[in-house]
Amino acid sequence: MTASASSPAPETSSYDAVIVGGGHNGLVAAAYLARAGRSVLVLERLDHTGGAAVSTRPFAGVDVRLSRYSYLVSLLPEKIVRELGLRFAVRKRSVSSYTPYGASGLLVGGDRERTRASFAALTGSDREFEAWEAFYGRTARAARRIFPTLTEPLPTREGLRTLVDDPETWAMLFEQPLGVAVEKHFADDLVRGVVLTDGLIGTFADAHDPSLLQNRCFLYHVIGGGTGDWDVPVGGMGALTDALADAARAAGATLLTDHEATRIETDGTRAEVTFRTADGEGVVGARHVLVNASPQALAALLGDPAPTPAEGAQLKVNMVLTRLPRLRDRSVDPREAxxxxxxxxxxxxxxxxxxxxxxxxxLPTAPPSETYCHSLTDPTILGPEAAARGYQTLTLFGLHAPARLFAADPDGAREALLKATLDQLGARLDEPIADCLARDADGRPCVEAKTPLDLERELRLPGGHIFHRDLSFPYGAEGGGRWGVETDRANVLLCGAGAVRGGGVSGVPGHNAAMAVLEAAAG
Structure with missing residues (x-):
């Protein structure tokens, strides 16, 4: 993570843009605006930039850099990487997914014929494989048309529907509950579940939820990069935010850590941002203020009533292993699975x-979850000693764990859910996962779990919601803002994950807020 050893006071009393929050979206906005010749100040309350997109060594004496909160990249447009000249890369995963059942497993990805054979072994025919290819062929065509619009002015609903130009695909993504399409296209329960999970990452919803929350989540999971691929950031997620911070500084932006914004006052043309440091308070002026924080934080800064927070619904578990566990399915190498x-x-x-x-x-009796071993794709996150010992990382993301379940007994509920989740993982293995956990310098197992309440406390995510609030479809409402970042104050913009087309590690809200500022200045 990028840190500042000291936090000097602002060099000037006024800037073209003050950005509240040094997470990845704030850094994207800072880099774009500074490269356009604007004076930019970023105020970050923590002692480092990066927000939730950081790499850390959470286990004492274990030299492994984990992407502690966010961990995979799909929604970051190559356009942003290219235009900001970022020294940042991702790597493709060799296998898309592996789903164990009994002493076998469904392997998807890599060789097409091997994937076909894996489906046939599960279902006894090619039907589900052919349905899989047809279904994801539809989403891929939609992705290629929708993804480029994320960094353009918001299309209308009708404009986006016309662009997709496929009534059946439009209906299954934007109009009917996702469960309708899943049940229509697939017959096997396991295959249906694998498809549905992309609609449930960080989203508490049923397949047939009439709100279509699951559809919105699914959409963002299948359009990234125009392919839907989820890639591993080389060097961990902190490599991205370090590169963004370097790009912003190189362009002339000032980044101050240990500076917490506490109030925004504006007449719509000029604004003043009050901030707090260990030495007291200060005030800085701005033509525009970009808030890279939640809608609740924005309301508090402006003195407005806070919107009702959404509810996070996930368990994030980080582990370091001495080796990968053995599988019950002996036909698949654990390094593939x-x-x-x-x-x-x-x-x-x-x-x-x-x-x-x-x-x-x-708490769910059989908590659903999914794991990833990032060090298989990117061994650079392992220190020399850990690599020599054959250590591996394991990231687990649990579903259907809403914040309400932890309210009465946060620590007890966390431990109970963690045990049940690891038990479910162990039931798919040929040995307990505990036998594979590395130990830290104090002899403790290298495993940590984060509930929504933990994320709310550590990152100020309202309700522990990883998208700041429920995701929105990527089109604008009639009479709404041009870029999806506007507020009811003309010179105050929301550039965090809670903006329209926010959520995930994308940089899209940061890009769009910068474009809105530059357009306003040009107009």
Whole structure:
């Protein structure tokens, strides 16, 4: 992560743009505006930039850099990487996913014929494989048309529908609950579950939720880069935010850590931002203020009533292993199975049961989750000693774990859910995962778990929601803002994940807020 050893006071009392929050979107906005010749100040309350997109060594004495919160890249446009000249790269995963069942498993990715054979072994025919290819062929065509619009002015709903130019695909993505399409196209429960999971990452919803929350989440998971691929950041997620911070500084932006913005006052033309440091308070003027924080934080800074926070619904677990565990399925190398998405208790029926239990206020009996071993794709995150010992990382993301389940007993519920989740993982292995965990300098197992309440406390994510609020479809409402970042104050913009087309590590809201500022100045 990028840190500042000292945090000097602003060199001037006024800037063209003050950016509140030094997460990746704020850094993208800072780099674009500074490269356009604007004076830019970034105020970050923590002692480092990067927000949730950081790499850390959370286990004492273990030299492994984990992408502690966010961990894969799909929605970051190559346009941003290219235009900002970022020294940052991603690597493709060799396998898309592996889903164990009994003593076998469904392997997707790599060789097409091998994938076909894996589907046939599961279902007894080629039907599900052919349905899979047809279904994701539809989403891929939509992705190629939708993804480039994310860094353009917001299309209207009708404009985006015309661009997609496929009524059936439009209906399954934007109009009907995702469960309708899943059940229409697929017959096998396990295959249905694998498809549905992309609609549930960080989103608490049922397959047939009439709100279409699951559709919005699914859409953003299948359009990234115009392919839907989820790639591994080389050097960990912190490599991206370090590159962004370097680009912003090189362009002339001033980045101050340990500076917490506490108030924004504006008449719509000029603004003043009050900030707090260890030495007291200060005030800086700005023509524009870009808030790279949640809508709740924006409201607090402006003195407005806070919107009702959405609810996060995930368990994030980070582990370091001395070796990969043995699989019950001896036909697949663990290095293949764990290099992609390793699905656990994510059959269609299992997902529905877990959602029903959580909605009733109970921890799921069989918590669904998925794991990834990033060090297989990017061994640079391992220090020399860890690499020599054959250590590997394991990131687990649990579904259907809404914040409400942790309210009464945060620590007890976290430990209970972690145990149940690791038990479900262990049931798909040929040995307990605990036997593979590395130990830190104090002899403790290298495993940490983060609930929505932990994320709310550590990162100020309202309700622990990883997207700041429920995702929106990527089109504008009639009479809404041109870029999806505007607020009811003309010179205050929301450039965080809570903006329209926000969520995930994308830089899209930061880019769009910068474009809105530059357009306003030109107009």
């Amino acid at each position: 764990f290099s992609g998405t390793f699905h656990i208790a994510e059959g269609y029926g299992e997902l529905a049961a877990a959602h029903a239990e959580a909605a009733a206020g109970r």
